[in-house]
Amino acid sequence: MKFLFFLMPAQGHVTPSLPIARELIARGAEVTYYLTDEYASSVRRVGATFRPVDASLSLDEREGASTLAKHGSPASFKDMMPVMFRFLADGMRYAPELLEPVRAEAADCLVYDPMCVWGRFLAGVLRLPSATFSTSYAVGPQSPLGKRIAESVRGPPSLAMVRSLAAMLWSGERIHRRYGLPRLFPTNMFSANEALNLIPVPRRLQPDADTYDSRFLFVGPTGLPREEDVGDFPVQRLAGQPTLLISLGTTPLNRRPDFFRACFEAFGGSRWQVVLSTGKWVEPASLGAAPPNFIVRSSVPQLAVLEHARVFLTHGGMNSTLEALWHGVPLIAAPQMPEQGLTAERIAELGLGLSLTEGLTDPKRLRELVERLDTEPGWRERVAQFQGAVREGGGAARAAEALLTFASAGKA
The missing domain is CATH 3.40.50.2000 (Glycogen Phosphorylase B;)
Incomplete structure (x- = not known):
């Protein structure tokens, strides 16, 4: 055949x-x-x-x-x-x-x-x-x-x-x-x-x-579960730490140094161990010195990070969304294109996370949403319940x- x-x-x-x-x-x-x-x-x-x-x-x-x-x-x-x-x-x-x-x-x-x-x-x-x-x-x-x-x-x-x-x-x-x-x-x-x-x-x-x-x-999802080569990524730094994963995906739409720098300001020196993926369109070095609690790479082993993450700040691409839900991680979806906007709406409607359509470069807004998703009751439980739908x-x-x-x- x-x-x-x-x-x-x-x-x-x-x-x-x-x-x-x-x-x-x-x-x-x-x-x-x-x-x-x-x-x-x-x-x-x-x-x-x-x-x-x-x-x-x-x-x-x-x-x-x-x-x-x-x-x-x-x-x-x-x-x-x-x-x-x-x-x-x-x-x-x-x-x-x-x-x-x-x-x-x-x-x-x-x-x-x-x-x-x-x-x-x-x-x-x-x-x-x-x-x-x-x-x-x-x-x-x-x-x-x-x-x-x-x-x-x-x-x-x-x-x-x-x-x-x-x-x-x-x-x-x-x-x-x-x-x-x-x-x-x-x-x-x-x-x-x-x-x-x-x-x-x-x-x-x-x-x-x-x-x-x-x-x-x-x-x-067709690519889950799967093994992932972590290369030289320091996964051990995430063990036992409240981990926040941040990524806007792999397309040219993630060329957002303004957003990445806002994340530095929002979460630098915070309780979070932050993993930030800039994509191939933004060189990490071009953002300046990252805060000590950040790991900044052009690409990261996303599945390995999601195993430790408590919150995922994402563009709402379908692959990233399903990988997060598979691992039981609540999402903040900051859509960069209209299809992702629909996903952000669905995430909010189903109680699996929050939609961020304004204030993407506002450090205070970013902090508020991440803390809300991590500390308010119900979010993680609803995501856990939805895991069955993702896997079945x-x-x-x-x-x-x-x-x-x-x-x-x-x-x-």
């Missing part, structure tokens, strides 16, 4: 798929990824075959991606749309180049991320048994996230949005005329659905879970089993 994976070239999209690939390979399947070069080693590490796609499709390297975060405020959908429209336009222009190489793979099943437009194109043209793998919530036109996307393009558009939207619509029109595939619009660009749709989110976290039928399989979906093993069953039915 041979599976092809097509994912948006971004760490938060690629990483959750790798445990599924490993499970498929362990059960005798062959797995091939089409991705940009920076993911070659990760793909090969799980035993899958790597095929390169054009480097310009890497979201991290795209013009404008690193400037989405405005000083003092997160990015809105409207901020993001010019970059995303251009990304989709370029992906559709590139997609036909993959048609014959992918046809020659003679695969049994194609798995694609709804945000990977060339994977969606190949599924439609080649008519292989195809499944989607969403790295966050299921998205439909009437879902909370789908409505946010649609609403984001209302009102006077910027010139950049007009140009990028025109490029996307024209690329979609060309694909429609040549291959007969549905046109791509802002209202449907991330809501591709197939006969099987894998959602690595607990059903209880999906805000409109009751609207999704049996084609949608909520498997929960079956993760990568259930996803792999569903794919094998689906692909076998397609061959029958």
Whole structure:
């Protein structure tokens, strides 16, 4: 059985798929990824075959991606749309180049991320048994996230949005005329659905879970539990200490030295042992001298830290959110993009933590929220109760089993 994976070239999209690939390979399947070069080693590490796609499709390297975060405020959908429209336009222009190489793979099943437009194109043209793998919530036109996307393009558009939207619509029109595939619009660009749709989110976290039928399989986090290489990170410093983990994720949106310095002021010299991850976009040395109770790194072994953490101040990315809930750690979610805003709302609604949408660089506000979450009764108990929902979906093993069953039915 041979599976092809097509994912948006971004760490938060690629990483959750790798445990599924490993499970498929362990059960005798062959797995091939089409991705940009920076993911070659990760793909090969799980035993899958790597095929390169054009480097310009890497979201991290795209013009404008690193400037989405405005000083003092997160990015809105409207901020993001010019970059995303251009990304989709370029992906559709590139997609036909993959048609014959992918046809020659003679695969049994194609798995694609709804945000990977060339994977969606190949599924439609080649008519292989195809499944989607969403790295966050299921998205439909009437879902909370789908409505946010649609609403984001209302009102006077910027010139950049007009140009990028025109490029996307024209690329979609060309694909429609040549291959007969549905046109791509802002209202449907991330809501591709197939006969099987894998959602690595607990059903209880999906805000409109009751609207999704049996084609949608909520498997929960796919990469947990797992062993983690801590390298030279001083995990021993966390033992017996009230540990606060702070991270805004891995995308260019975490380029927030103002926030990191506010954390120095908020928690320096406090009772907390603070672990602060700056991401690759901010060099720790550029922040100046860190307080003695801080461990500041570009990246940290997050799972190992969460085993000791009492509070996690996070951007609300889905991977980080589920890792915290898996370990029973309450969250303060400071969303840097709209999807994370929905997660922050869900965390607050379910009583699993707090949402921080204003005052990200206010040291007093940061201190108040962290202390509230750690000292008020109820937060930790509710997170502990929610752990069952996080763990019961079956993760990568259930996803792999569903794919094998689906692909076998397609061959029958």
